[in-house]
Amino acid sequence: FNLSLQTLQHLSLATRHTANLGNHFELKLAAELGFAPLIDRDSVEAIGDGGGYLALDRGIISDVREGQHVLNGSRKALRAFAILAISDLETAMRLKLDDQTRRDVDSLVEAFMRYHLEESYPVRAKRVIGQISA
Numbered sequence: 001f002n003l004s005l006q007t008l009q010h011l012s013l014a015t016r017h018t019a020n021l022g023n024h025f026e027l028k029l030a031a032e033l034g035f036a037p038l039i040d041r042d043s044v045e046a047i048g049d050g051g052g053y054l055a056l057d058r059g060i061i062s063d064v065r066e067g068q069h070v071l072n073g074s075r076k077a078l079r080a081f082a083i084l085a086i087s088d089l090e091t092a093m094r095l096k097l098d099d100q101t102r103r104d105v106d107s108l109v110e111a112f113m114r115y116h117l118e119e120s121y122p123v124r125a126k127r128v129i130g131q132i133s134a
Contacts, residue, residue: 019102020084023109024092027085035059035116037085044082047075054078054108056115059085071111077104084109 030036037059044061046052053062056069061078073081080101084092097105 018093020092020095020097021089023081023105024084024087024089026109026113027081030059030113030116031085033116037061037081037112039082039086044079047078049075051075052078054081054112056112059112069115071108073108074101074104076101077108080105081108 027037037054039059039061043063046063047061048063051072051074053065053070053072054060055062055067056071057067060066061082065072076097080095080097083095084105087095
């Protein structure tokens, strides 16, 4: 409940980078539900300019493709995913992303959440948050 309340309060006060709210909320909700991404700083920093991979089952970011349920992503998108997963809301709200990186992060977060929630993933809620943020 506190996560929802905090997110809604920031949404009403935010003037920029509001699109970060939805992804931050979803990744923090994943933590509350027991499947937080396993972010390792060294692994994230090892991602080169060619990008890397997100293992959907554990939320591990790596420069090596391991496992069956893996998505590739740009260095920027994977780093942003990691920041949103581990940061507090104030830090997430300061994260500036270009349009392409934002779309890539949206896709990574959605795929991660869908992997764990399957048919329970709230597609409509994500659209509403996107409309409010616009």
